[in-house]
Amino acid sequence: MTPVRDVAFIGLGIMGTPMAANLVRAGHTVTGYDVVPGAVERLVAAGGHAATSVADAVEGAGVVITMLPNHPQVEEVVLGAGGVLESAKPGTLLADMSTIRPETSLQVAAAAAEKGIRVLDAPVSGGEAGAKQAALSIMVGGEAADFEAAKPLFAALGTTIVHVGPHGAGQxxxxxxxxxxxxxxxxxxxxxxxxxxxxxxxxxxxxxxxxxxxxxxxxxxxxxxxxxxxxxxxxxxxxxxxxxxxxxxxxxxxxxxxxxxxxxxxxxxxxxxxxxxxxxxxxxxxxxxxxxxxx
Missing domain, CATH: 1.10.1040.10 (N-(1-d-carboxylethyl)-l-norvaline Dehydrogenase; domain 2)
Structure with missing residues (x-):
């Protein structure tokens, strides 16, 4: 049986909302944040919890998932003031499932290591339909042990889940x-x-x-x-x-x-x-x- 995890989900757009809802359906406690209030309301309707900021979502979470439009948003949410690295406790696992430049994934991984935070870059393929059907293909870069720790969560989101190499390889x-x-x-x-x-x-x-x-x-x-x-x-x-x-x-x-x-x-x-x-x-x-x- 997959252990229940406390998950912070940042970025509840066309992909993030159904992905977060699938984690709720799998039994996880999911707290979500997005700059669009209506997106957070949709997660609450699906059984998740609302956060008022990135820091609020991340507080107490063992896993943080980001699903953001591009590298500037990832840099702001993860590296910026009040962001994930400032707010997460050491040992937290951050899975960035956005599609961004490999160099940004490497930058995030290096900064996170200084804080004792584990990082995976885990972009997805399958589009909105794959997100809704929990049928995404997930390509994961990072440490093998961290991939194994995240794999039960990824199983609630996709059907093809592969560790493809070190940090940045997923991108x-x-x-x-x-x-x-x-x-x-x-x-x-x-x-x-x-x-x-x-x-x-x-x-x-x-x-x-x-x-x-x-x-x-x-x-x-x-x-x-x-x-x-x-x-x-x-x-x-x-x-x-x-x-x-x-x-x-x-x-x-x-x-x-x-x-x-x-x-x-x-x-x-x-x-x-x-x-x-x-x-x-x-x-x-x-x-x-x-x-x-x-x-």
Whole structure:
């Protein structure tokens, strides 16, 4: 039986709210904080507890989970005045499940070590649906012993839970995940435009592709909605734009060349510039259509 833990959950957005609720359902005591009061109210409705600040949420917690938009928010919440490192007791386990730059994860881990606080970078893949269904893929960087300590909690949030290496490794794997996802969306978009431009039914064509070597999760989950031009998020273009920037920066840090990633990053940036930032990342199809004069 999984032991009950006192968990502070900071960041109750489109992903954080269902994740925190899943921890409540698993029997944990969850105290949440977000800058948006309504988000905290949703957690309370799901059986969690409300906090009025980061420090209030963290006080007495054995585990702190952060799920924030980008590295500036993580730096503020974790490293800033009244933040996690100032408020948490030694021995606390901090799992940052945000998608951020690997270098920020390394910075957080170093600062936390000085306070006797254990840290994991544990970004996720699976989107809002995966968060709601507790079916996320969780890629974890940090010490193996800390991963084992957190694994029962992660089991309430996801189905694929893997320790991928030391601090920062989780963020590198997440960057790799996002560049692959973006690339597949771009190619599926091109496949749809090619078939439509050739007078071939794209639904039938994609059904065939989904049964062969080209099969992938995006075809499984999104081919019908893409053909129908339904682009409700999901996972927004704005967020994928941020993630592609992380992938490009990580490549520069590693001194490697990722030419396809650069191209996909520009397509995502174009989607955002066209005003599609709030749409699902499958809306890359709109960019491909525009480039072919079909938008």
């Amino acid at each position: 590198v794997v997440k960057a790799a995940n996002q560049l692959v996802v973006g690339g597949i969306y771009a190619l599926v978009s091109e496949a749809i435009v090619l078939m439509e431009g050739s007078g071939v039914d794209p639904k039938t064509g994609l059904d065939v592709l989904a049964g062969g070597l080209a099969a992938n999760r995006i075809l499984d989950l999104k081919r019908e909605s893409m053909v129908a031009r339904r682009f409700e998020p999901g996972f927004r273009i704005d967020l994928h734009h941020k993630d592609m920037s992380i992938a490009i920066a990580a490549a520069r840090q590693a001194d490697v060349s990722l030419p396809m990633t650069g191209l996909v990053a520009q397509l995502v940036a174009a989607a955002r510039a066209m005003g599609h930032g709030s749409l699902d990342h499958s809306a890359l199809l709109k960019v491909t259509e525009q480039l072919s004069g079909r938008g």
